[in-house]
Structure formats: C-alpha cells, structure tokens
Amino acid sequence: MSLSLTDEEAAWLGGDAGDGRAMAMRVLAEAARFLGADQLIEISSAHIDSCLYHGDGGVLFAEKLAGGGAGVAVPATLNVGALDLGNPGRVRGDAHYLAMARRQMDAYLEMGCRPSWTCAPYQAGHRPAAGAQVAWGESNAIAFVNSVLGARSERYGDFLDICCAVAGRAPFVGLHRTQNRAARLVLDVSGLSPALRELEAFYPVLGALLGREAGSAVAAVTGLPATLGEDRLKAMGAAAASTGTVGLFHVVGVTPEAPTLEAALQGAAAERRIDVTAEMIRAARDGLSDGGDGPLDCVALGSPHFSEAETRELVRLSEGASFRVPVYVCTGRHVIERIEADGTRRQLEARGVEFVVDTCVVVTPILAGIDGLMMTNSAKFAHYARPNTGYGVVFGSLADCVASAAAGRVTRDEAAWR
Secondary structure: OOOOOOHHHHHHHOOOOOHHHHHHHHHHHHHHHHHOOOOEEEOOOEEEOOOOOOOHHHHHHHHHHHHOOOOOOOOEEEOOOOOOOOOHHHOOOOHHHHHHHHHHHHHHHHOOOEOOOOOOHHHOOOOOOOOOEOEEOOHHHHHHHHHOOOOEOOOOOOOHHHHHHHHOEEEOOHHHOHHHHOOOEEEEOOOOOHHHHHOOOHHHHHHHHHHHHHOOOOEEEEOOOOOOOHHHHHHHHHHHHHHOOOOOEEEOOOOOOOOOHHHHOOOOOOOEEEEOOHHHHHHHHHOOOOOOOOEOOEEEEEEEEEOHHHHHHHHHHOOOOOOOOOEEEEEOHHHHHHHHHOOHHHHHHHHOEEEEEOOOOOOOOOOOOOOOEEEEOOHHHHHHHHHHHOOEEEEOOHHHHHHHHHHOEOOOOOOOOO
8 A cells, every 4th residue: 555645745755844854754654654554644732752761862863853943743742751850860870871861851842842751641731632633652641542532543652753743644544543443352340349340459450451361452341330530541551551552442431432332342243252250350460460578678659650639649548657668659740730839749758758750760760779679559560660670569559559668568458359
C-alpha cells in the first residue's frame, strides 16, 4: 500500500516549512509506510515520551529538530525527564549524564512543548475529547487516553511522538481506526468476591493479568462496579501496558466506548472469553513480587504519578506513623502545587516521605545502591523495578506499603486475597 500525501504535507516534506519540519515529516512518512498507512491524519494533541535521557543519540535528535526550527503544531505535554528539576542533587548521575539529560529536556521546551513532566498528563489538565485523534507516547498514558477518555492514539514510541507533534499528523492506522478498537477478548470478573473488587490493590493486579492475557489485543472487562474511579482505571491500564502491550481496553458500563458488551465488541462475537477466578488473581498478584518478606529498604509509590487523591489517602493511612525506611512518592508539578498550598507536603515529609517530581525512581538513578528490597502498590513499578534498579520488589496495597514502611519490614494483609 502506498502512502498518499496532501500537497501541503508534500511541501513540508520538501522543506517549505523549514528543515525541522522536513526532518519530522521524513521520519513520519517512513514510519507510516512501514506501518502500512495509506494516508496521514490530522491530530489535535500529543504527549511526548522522548524527553527522557537514555543516551546521547536522543539528545542530538531533539537538538537537530529544534535547531532546524521545528515547533509543535498541536498542544503537546511532556512525560517525565531524567531530572528532578526542583531538586537536581537527588539524581545520582555523573556530570555528563546530568548535562545531557538537561539538554534533552531543554530541546523539547524549545520546540514549544508544555513543561508538565508527568506520565499522567490526563490528571494535569490534558484531556482530549472522546473521538479526538491524538499522538501520545508513554504506555500508561496511551492506555488511558484511548480507554478512559475515548480519544484515539496508536502506541507511539520515542521520537515518532515528537515528529507527529511537529507535523500535526499521524499515520492513519491501528487504534486511530474505529474497526480496530473493537474488543476481541472478554474477561469476566463477576465471579470474584465483592470485597476483592473493592480493594485498591485489585486493579493493578487485574491489569497485570489483563496484559498477560491480551498482549496487544483489545479486551473488554465485565463485572466491575459502575462507580469505578479514575485512579483505579489508571493503575489497571498502566499494568496492562507493562505486562502486555495493551493500548486500549474497555470496561463495560464504565468506559466511553463500552456502554454494553455488544458495543465494546462492535456487534461481533468475542474470539475468547476468560472467567477470572480468585486463584488467577492471586497468582497474578504473587507474580508481581520477586523479593522476600524480610527487612525492607524503601517504598516506591507513584507509577503512574501519584494523584492528589492518592496523596491525601496516604495522609489518612499514615496518620500517627513514622517511617523507618524512605518512602518515595513520585508525582507531578500539578499535584505538588496543590499539596504545598495546604501544608500536606510538609506533613508527609515529616513522616519520612521523599517527593520526587518531574521524574521517577525507576527510570532515573535516585535510589541508594544497586540492590535491596522495594515495596510498591504499583504493578508497573513491580514489573520494571529489578531490571531498571537492581532492587527486588514486593507488591502490596497502599495500606500494606504504609504499614511496612513504619515497621521497616514487609507486612501484608492477606485476608481479602484468600
């Protein structure tokens, strides 16, 4: 299938709008041809993951775009960078790492991206309308924007995301197309106990199971409460995008494209159905831990970034507690502004919380040493902790994390999981 460009797009490719946009168009056109697109589609927003430093090539790519006069053609937020800009001494990188990480972040600002520095831009005001065509990077953000907001993005990786933003275009393939958004797999959780489905920790575990079962397929989940909150959907999508490559899932009766199961399936029959059992959920939960139950070195919360509501729940759960190990809370500037205004940040820091802003401890060298035991309530943290940090990991609820941080060793309430 050949890619057809409009006259305007062909002119951009030829350099009529400057070297930077021409470079972006070259990358975008080749990616579109590789993906089998026959045309590009206009987008209304972007979220950029490629601002995180992984090596000098990423810096030079961004600087070449910016140096060619490239600027984003649509509103574009930035994912986490490799520095906590408000506390640069926290990152344990050498001089080269710190300098290059800052150059990469600065290049994206030069192109007009919004300095949001969060993996949860949808909780920082970037919320495209249902049906809007967008180009988002960062796996959890892609799952959320597609599933919970009902906008349409393919799974855009580093560098292609910024090229889409500069061009204001994306390949018209995959999840941009209605027919590709139909569920083909159904997970029914209605047989699980109501008590289990009420647990905050159930949702990242369900997401981990969903990712392993679905891979890249679109799934529909039945049997969840209609009052399901946004943070639980966030945790579920982040887990599914980590253990699998899920870019879209439907929760029947909750998410916008699934008022009914028939709507989620777009009238077709499901290719596969899974009745989720308590044993499957317990196995998925246990699969998120690879450490023991002994002394704890730290707790890590906020992947995706901790919301204001989650922060206030941490205040409630930790009332009267004093933490014996560091409790790292990774969050965005939009949350920090709110919790600083009313003293919540100061209150939590007095209990032993360390806030990490603009970045997170799993993608940036912040943790002391290269091994130890970490506890988290994030399935995404649990999935990436050992390969990215060297730390063993134990998964638990937020209440488990608070109790363990106060005790200095792993402690978990197993009642509901039985």
